[in-house]
Amino acid sequence: MDLKDEIGEKATVINEELKKSLAFKGLKIYDAMRHLILGGGKRLRPVIAMLSCEAVGGKNNDSIPFAVAVELVHNFTLLHDDIMDKDELRRGMKTTHVVFGEPRTIIAGDALFALAYEEILKLKIKPEKLKILLKDFSVMVREIAEGQDMDIDFEKRKDVSEKEYLEMVGRKTARIIKTAAMGGAMIGNGTAKQIEKLAEYGRLVGVGFQIWDDVLGLVGDPKRTGKPVGNDIRRGKKTLIVVHGLSHANEEDRKTLLNIIGKKGISDEEVKNAVEILRKTNSVDYAKNMALNLVEKAKENLNVLPDSDSKQVLSMVAEYCVGRDK
Amino acid sequence: MDLKDEIGEKATVINEELKKSLAFKGLKIYDAMRHLILGGGKRLRPVIAMLSCEAVGGKNNDSIPFAVAVELVHNFTLLHDDIMDKDELRRGMKTTHVVFGEPRTIIAGDALFALAYEEILKLKIKPEKLKILLKDFSVMVREIAEGQDMDIDFEKRKDVSEKEYLEMVGRKTARIIKTAAMGGAMIGNGTAKQIEKLAEYGRLVGVGFQIWDDVLGLVGDPKRTGKPVGNDIRRGKKTLIVVHGLSHANEEDRKTLLNIIGKKGISDEEVKNAVEILRKTNSVDYAKNMALNLVEKAKENLNVLPDSDSKQVLSMVAEYCVGRDK
Numbered sequence: 001m002d003l004k005d006e007i008g009e010k011a012t013v014i015n016e017e018l019k020k021s022l023a024f025k026g027l028k029i030y031d032a033m034r035h036l037i038l039g040g041g042k043r044l045r046p047v048i049a050m051l052s053c054e055a056v057g058g059k060n061n062d063s064i065p066f067a068v069a070v071e072l073v074h075n076f077t078l079l080h081d082d083i084m085d086k087d088e089l090r091r092g093m094k095t096t097h098v099v100f101g102e103p104r105t106i107i108a109g110d111a112l113f114a115l116a117y118e119e120i121l122k123l124k125i126k127p128e129k130l131k132i133l134l135k136d137f138s139v140m141v142r143e144i145a146e147g148q149d150m151d152i153d154f155e156k157r158k159d160v161s162e163k164e165y166l167e168m169v170g171r172k173t174a175r176i177i178k179t180a181a182m183g184g185a186m187i188g189n190g191t192a193k194q195i196e197k198l199a200e201y202g203r204l205v206g207v208g209f210q211i212w213d214d215v216l217g218l219v220g221d222p223k224r225t226g227k228p229v230g231n232d233i234r235r236g237k238k239t240l241i242v243v244h245g246l247s248h249a250n251e252e253d254r255k256t257l258l259n260i261i262g263k264k265g266i267s268d269e270e271v272k273n274a275v276e277i278l279r280k281t282n283s284v285d286y287a288k289n290m291a292l293n294l295v296e297k298a299k300e301n302l303n304v305l306p307d308s309d310s311k312q313v314l315s316m317v318a319e320y321c322v323g324r325d326k
Numbered sequence: 327m328d329l330k331d332e333i334g335e336k337a338t339v340i341n342e343e344l345k346k347s348l349a350f351k352g353l354k355i356y357d358a359m360r361h362l363i364l365g366g367g368k369r370l371r372p373v374i375a376m377l378s379c380e381a382v383g384g385k386n387n388d389s390i391p392f393a394v395a396v397e398l399v400h401n402f403t404l405l406h407d408d409i410m411d412k413d414e415l416r417r418g419m420k421t422t423h424v425v426f427g428e429p430r431t432i433i434a435g436d437a438l439f440a441l442a443y444e445e446i447l448k449l450k451i452k453p454e455k456l457k458i459l460l461k462d463f464s465v466m467v468r469e470i471a472e473g474q475d476m477d478i479d480f481e482k483r484k485d486v487s488e489k490e491y492l493e494m495v496g497r498k499t500a501r502i503i504k505t506a507a508m509g510g511a512m513i514g515n516g517t518a519k520q521i522e523k524l525a526e527y528g529r530l531v532g533v534g535f536q537i538w539d540d541v542l543g544l545v546g547d548p549k550r551t552g553k554p555v556g557n558d559i560r561r562g563k564k565t566l567i568v569v570h571g572l573s574h575a576n577e578e579d580r581k582t583l584l585n586i587i588g589k590k591g592i593s594d595e596e597v598k599n600a601v602e603i604l605r606k607t608n609s610v611d612y613a614k615n616m617a618l619n620l621v622e623k624a625k626e627n628l629n630v631l632p633d634s635d636s637k638q639v640l641s642m643v644a645e646y647c648v649g650r651d652k
Contacts, residue, residue, distance in 0.1 A: 027472055027475050027476065027479075028475060028479060029471060029472060029475035076436075077436075080432050080433065080436060083428075083429075083432060084428075084429035084432060084433070085429075102409075102410075103409075103410035103411075103478055104475060104478060106406050106409060106410060106432060107406060107410070107471040107474045107475055108471070109436075110402075110403075110406060110435075110436075110439065110467065110470075110471045111467070111468045111471040111472070113436065113439060113467075114464045114465070114466075114467035114468040114471070115464070115468060117443070117460060117461075117463075117464035118461065118464045118465065118468070121457060121460055121461050121464070127453030127454075127456070127457075128453075130453075130457070131447060131453075131456070134443060134447055134460070135443075135444065135447050137443075138440045138441070138443035138444045138447070139440070139444065140440075141436065141437070141439070141440035142437045142440040142441060142444070144436075145355060145433040145434070145436045145437035145440070146353055146355055146437070148433045149353050149354060149355035149430060149433055150353065152429055152430060153353075153354060
């Protein structure tokens with residue numbers, strides 16, 4: 001079974017649906033809405049939603065509007081996130097605000113968010129279930145914002161603990177993957193136990209995914225990641241690697257690291273120094289191991305599912321999240 | 327019947343509900359979410375929602391979660407709008423991004439939007455009705471963004487027509503008042519005819535409201551409006567007054583006006599000049615008259631309602647929208 005093929009088929013369906021959903025004409029905002037989302041992306045979140053629906057015995061296509069909604073929200077948060085972080089590259093492309101300006105990008109994000117609800121309302125499921133799904137979806141978006149807020153806050157702090165980091169990531173990154181898996185299972189009429197376990201699978205995969213992102217942000221190949229080298233260091237992000245490094249480096253290294261992280265306009269040399277210190281404290285390996293462990297735990301939650309191709313692919317997707325190079 | 331008393335009672339209920347809805351603790355984003363919305367505001371939109379519910383015979387409190395949701399969305403769009411326009415004052419207070427920074431204000435807006443759905447989902451109405459309401463609400467937010475997009479676009483154009491202006495305002499300002507009135511009527515179990523007429527009432531009041539805002543933005547007292555003199559001229563906004571002035575001024579005045587509007591850092595003298603030209607073309611009176619006519623038409627739609635205090639107050643609210651000095 002080839003993961004790329006398995007995901008590719010579903011990603012194609014999502015891409016087609018996204019194109020249809022975004023086929024507006026006549027205003028500039030529509031181009032801003034389409035720029036990032038139709039410019040590429042792995043579609044991991046909607047694929048996880050569709051797989052979770054199937055894995056509990058749901059029909060192949062029942063979850064599509066929900067899967068599309070999840071991808072719309074993911075991209076809306078990226079549009080706003082890139083403005084906040086002043087990022088100029090994403091998926092190897094110019095970010096939306098670089099092309100369309102910040103004002104138009106802010107409202108393009110808002111419109112993508114609104115459109116997500118228009119999609120969810122197309123679901124053909126029981127009203128009580130739709131209400132639960134919509135409630136979870138709304139709380140999710142609020143919690144993503146809360147996670148982004150913690151992320152901003154941590155940039156200015158020297159003393160972020162691993163616990164705090166994990167709480168931030170739980171909201172900023174993992175919450176939407178949890179919702180994708182859980183919502184898919186609900187739409188597919190999974191049992192309460194299956195829904196609960198798939199939610200936990202999604203949450204754990206999500207945390208692992210972000211930690212792996214932290215690793216790529218530090219030691220990834222810019223040609224593959226589409227982001228500049230040492231991006232997170234330059235932005236002063238308190239990644240798990242930095243959090244671990246700061247609490248395990250000797251006094252001198254800790255001072256050097258704190259000096260580099262969060263300083264404006266740091267040199268390539270300084271980025272290199274920071275990476276060197278983080279290697280000395282084994283912080284990159286520490287993060288990699290934690291990500292791998294999280295995904296192992298995530299996969300255990302799949303035991304509640306009957307054997308199926310979808311179940312197997314969910315397992316492969318989890319592994320991919322902590323093995324990818326982009 | 328005193329409008330202030332009639333509105334005041336409902337506004338107090340809304341204020342209490344907003345406080346409860348926003349009683350989050352522990353993160354800085356929550357303060358950014360509360361800053362503008364708990365800092366004041368006339369609560370016109372939620373009051374219109376509540377009045378519309380009552381006017382069709384609905385129970386007093388049934389519409390509250392919906393009314394709160396409308397006010398949350400209104401404030402979320404203001405947060406983003408003020409960033410886009412670089413406005414530093416609103417309701418006489420520092421805008422949210424001036425106090426909390428742009429990144430935090432962007433996500434505070436997103437979280438207010440998400441919270442609006444959490445509120446709507448508290449409504450105790452039939453599932454089919456909830457779905458219609460949620461669909462309309464989502465389309466509304468997308469259309470507000472589209473209206474804001476047109477507004478940005480018009481700043482750079484010299485040839486905005488009155489028709490285009492009205493279309494922009496229909497989305498940016500009137501859409502949410504239309505939804506407030508229509509949603510209230512739906513929740514109150516109004517007839518199809520009543521719902522339709524109240525929607526039209528809301529739309530017309532909304533357009534009138536914006537045109538009156540254009541008037542205040544040009545010739546209003548800054549001490550009352552809480553906004554700087556000639557704010558719209560400085561921002562290069564194509565208000566109805568400017569649109570009318572540009573198509574009715576003589577060639578020389580037209581050139582002068584175009585030169586002033588949209589120029590960066592214009593002087594108080596230039597603002598005065600612009601106002602002078604717009605008075606010569608009678609554009610301020612033209613706008614005032616149009617606003618008054620719209621509200622007269624809006625009120626005709628109330629004829630579909632049985633006589634009641636709520637009906638009377640809806641009529642007074644419409645008049646207030648085009649008579650207020652702030």
